Amino acid sequence: MELSGQAVPVADPRLETAGFYKTSGLKVTKDAEGEPPAGPPVLCVPPDLPTYRARGHRRLDVRTYDTNCTTCIWGCRMPVEMIIDHWNPSQKKYRFETFCYGPKSCALYRPGPARKVPGRKGMSYTEENWVDEDATSHRGPND
Ligand code: SF4
Numbered sequence: 001m002e003l004s005g006q007a008v009p010v011a012d013p014r015l016e017t018a019g020f021y022k023t024s025g026l027k028v029t030k031d032a033e034g035e036p037p038a039g040p041p042v043l044c045v046p047p048d049l050p051t052y053r054a055r056g057h058r059r060l061d062v063r064t065y066d067t068n069c070t071t072c073i074w075g076c077r078m079p080v081e082m083i084i085d086h087w088n089p090s091q092k093k094y095r096f097e098t099f100c101y102g103p104k105s106c107a108l109y110r111p112g113p114a115r116k117v118p119g120r121k122g123m124s125y126t127e128e129n130w131v132d133e134d135a136t137s138h139r140g141p142n143d
Contacts, residue, residue, distance in 0.1 A: 002030035014079070014094065040106050041072030055143075056135035057099040059127070061112025065098040074102030085120040093118060105141040 004027050007020035036043035057076075060069060069075030077098045084091045100109055115127045 001028060001032040003027065004029050014096075039072065040102065040108050041069060042074055042102060043071060044073060046073040052101050055101045055139065057101045058104070058109075058132035058136055059111055059115060060098040060100040061110040062098050064108065064110040064112065068108045069098075069100065072102065074100055074106075076101070082117050084118055087120070091120075103142050104136060104139065 005023060005025045007023040009020055010016040010018060013019060060075065065075055065077060075098070077096055079094055080097050082093045082095070083089050084093055097115065098112075100106070102109070111129070111132070114129070117125045117127060119125050
């Protein structure tokens with residue numbers, strides 16, 4: 001499906017929940033025909049949020065996301081909150097990270113480098129692979 005319309009990008013995406021505002025004049029210029037290709041990327045209608053939460057996610061390489069996954073229902077780029085000092089949980093930082101909620105067997109999937117999370121007094125914590133394995137351990141390779 002192809003659409004046309006007008007919208008204004010938000011001034012600072014770090015401070016907004018949406019990417020655009022003041023959207024108007026939306027028109028379908030080319031309707032979808034037949035079934036979408038099987039993928040990946042998976043192009044069908046996305047499921048509801050509880051389904052995403054139940055599936056769990058794995059980290060996704062930023063370049064892979066930009067190249068292959070922006071149209072996939074299982075790819076996402078979202079803000080994450082980092083608690084810098086667990087003795088002082090009000091000390092937080094935010095950044096964007098990319099994730100895949102899709103089947104573990106996807107041939108396009110690349111995890112990218114392990115993520116480092118800043119910690120107290122200049123220390124940092126590396127998020128090892130077991131974090132993603134644990135989050136998706138209830139799913140088989142093709143689920
Ligand atoms: S890696 Fe994940 S987000 Fe990207 S195409 Fe495969 S299933 Fe979709």
